[in-house]
Amino acid sequence: RLVKLGELLQACVTFPEAFSVVGTAMAEFLGGLSGTVHLTSASRNLVEEMAHWGDVRSSATQFAPEDCWALRRGQEHVAGPGMLTPRCAHITENGKKGYVCMPLAAQGETLGILHLCEPNAAEKPQWLAERQQILRGVVDTLALALANLRLRETLRQQSIRDPNTSLFNRRYLEETSSRELRRMERSGQPLVIIMLDVDHFKQFNDTFGHEAGDLVLKQVAATLIEHARDSDVVSRYGGEEFALVMPGSSVQEGAERAEALRQAIRKLHLTHRGRTLGTVTASFGVAAYPEHGVGWAELTNAADHALYEAKGNGRDRVAIALGNASGERPPIQLVPVPKSS
Numbered sequence: 001r002l003v004k005l006g007e008l009l010q011a012c013v014t015f016p017e018a019f020s021v022v023g024t025a026m027a028e029f030l031g032g033l034s035g036t037v038h039l040t041s042a043s044r045n046l047v048e049e050m051a052h053w054g055d056v057r058s059s060a061t062q063f064a065p066e067d068c069w070a071l072r073r074g075q076e077h078v079a080g081p082g083m084l085t086p087r088c089a090h091i092t093e094n095g096k097k098g099y100v101c102m103p104l105a106a107q108g109e110t111l112g113i114l115h116l117c118e119p120n121a122a123e124k125p126q127w128l129a130e131r132q133q134i135l136r137g138v139v140d141t142l143a144l145a146l147a148n149l150r151l152r153e154t155l156r157q158q159s160i161r162d163p164n165t166s167l168f169n170r171r172y173l174e175e176t177s178s179r180e181l182r183r184m185e186r187s188g189q190p191l192v193i194i195m196l197d198v199d200h201f202k203q204f205n206d207t208f209g210h211e212a213g214d215l216v217l218k219q220v221a222a223t224l225i226e227h228a229r230d231s232d233v234v235s236r237y238g239g240e241e242f243a244l245v246m247p248g249s250s251v252q253e254g255a256e257r258a259e260a261l262r263q264a265i266r267k268l269h270l271t272h273r274g275r276t277l278g279t280v281t282a283s284f285g286v287a288a289y290p291e292h293g294v295g296w297a298e299l300t301n302a303a304d305h306a307l308y309e310a311k312g313n314g315r316d317r318v319a320i321a322l323g324n325a326s327g328e329r330p331p332i333q334l335v336p337v338p339k340s341s
Helices: 003-010 014-028 071-072 129-160 170-187 201-208 209-226 251-266 296-312
Strands: 034-040 048-053 078-079 096-108 109-118 192-198 233-238 241-247 280-288 318-321 332-339
Touching: 003 129, 003 170, 014 034, 014 048, 014 318, 034 251, 048 129, 048 280, 071 096, 071 109, 071 170, 096 129, 096 192, 109 129, 170 192, 170 233, 170 296, 192 209, 192 296, 201 209, 201 233, 209 241, 209 251, 241 251, 251 280, 251 318, 280 296, 296 318
Parallel strands: 280 318
Antiparallel strands: 034 048, 034 109, 078 096, 096 109, 192 241, 192 280, 233 241, 318 332
16 A cells, blocks of 8 residues: 555655645545644745644644654654653644654655644554554655655756746746637637836946846846736746736736836845945836737737837837737837836
């Protein structure tokens, strides 16, 4: 059974898949015991519940790592009626139940804990001993599978993220946006793409240096993320150019978002090594499906033309593309959006 569990876990490609397998399998492996799997967050300051099974919930869903004795000491921690061992701070029941917390450790890293609870520990003093062998096998199998899954996710993120800004890279943007376009076509919804470019960036780099330039790009990226919805795709398109895709949004909504971003970027106050970097501005081009194109190449071309129109009209402004996506389209017309500040 452990071999089968390992095979199922190794076949999982996402953490939700793995925890679904765990929730089902644990009831079979450890019949009668309720339990949870908690993982440590990437920041290492929070432990969060990822899977639960059984009728009893004896642990908080979130807690600090120091609240668990197993994580503090790096070894199994057992507590229950008649035992002198201290109870973990994340345990929520009144002390009549027995429990064990076991660290999930693999590849030199502690990933979290497996927590099990026996409601009738006083009447079943051997509740843990009789399951010890199978439990250790489950912990080792689970820890290794989760470590491999985390490694694969890390490598995947590295392949789709820009290392400097942590935004999605251009390849991911193009793949995802093509899928989003097909989804919008099926649902009859619009989609907006905003292209933006940091103004005079080469001159900025020459004046303040590349480290300061990197700081500007990171702060612009952070501003984009701050103004994005969960459904939006924010990308570093290349160099000092960024792209934002807004599924389900109209041209007007795209123009309003671009103007809000323009103002937010203009308000950035950046310093580097004690030097004030001055005002940062950006130019924006907005295009939408289906008005300005039905394919990704058409939309990016329309947004790019709008961006260059914004730059040609003095920079630090927004321009939207105008056109008709039905039949033979006329050349794209560009209308600068009036600046509100």
